[in-house]
Amino acid sequence: MEIILLNLDASETGHPQLRAVKGDATDLSEYEDDSFDLVFSNSVIEHLYTFENQEKMAKECMRVGKKFFIQTPNRHFPVEAHYALPFAQYLPDKLVYTILTKTKLSRLHRWRTEKAKQYLKEIRLLSKKEMLKLFPGATLFKEKFLGMNKSFVAHNL
Numbered sequence: 001m002e003i004i005l006l007n008l009d010a011s012e013t014g015h016p017q018l019r020a021v022k023g024d025a026t027d028l029s030e031y032e033d034d035s036f037d038l039v040f041s042n043s044v045i046e047h048l049y050t051f052e053n054q055e056k057m058a059k060e061c062m063r064v065g066k067k068f069f070i071q072t073p074n075r076h077f078p079v080e081a082h083y084a085l086p087f088a089q090y091l092p093d094k095l096v097y098t099i100l101t102k103t104k105l106s107r108l109h110r111w112r113t114e115k116a117k118q119y120l121k122e123i124r125l126l127s128k129k130e131m132l133k134l135f136p137g138a139t140l141f142k143e144k145f146l147g148m149n150k151s152f153v154a155h156n157l
Helices: 051-064 093-102 113-122 128-134
Strands: 003-007 018-022 036-042 065-073 139-145 148-155
Touching: 036 051, 051 065, 051 128, 093 113, 128 139, 128 148
Parallel strands: 003 018, 036 065
Antiparallel strands: 065 148, 139 148
16 A cells, blocks of 8 residues: 655655655646545645636546545635634735734734735635535535534545
């Protein structure tokens, strides 16, 4: 058995059954259909800037994986997962940037300006409806917190 860890950069794992590879989840053309028994992704798909990129990743995950399990935070959960700020996903980016870089309200620290800019560009949270669109025919598991949908998992297990 081999586990392949696909990331933006490959680093040595130190484990004989773990192989780290550099890659792009929106283009897995180096892999044939059904190459993997399971494709697992946890809180990655919302970091792809655009819905178009999210569609590409979803299609590739379903293509190369016999089974898939793709998790993402719920866009409509009251606390934005990356910043740990209530309703930040509904605020103007300029205001969120100011909160991140000028206060310690997000995770009790002040964000570096470049990191704050990067996250504001790359994060595109998904709704339940969008997850169902991205993964047609998949089962959608709803992770709950205090009775609210905290995150979604699209899977075909």
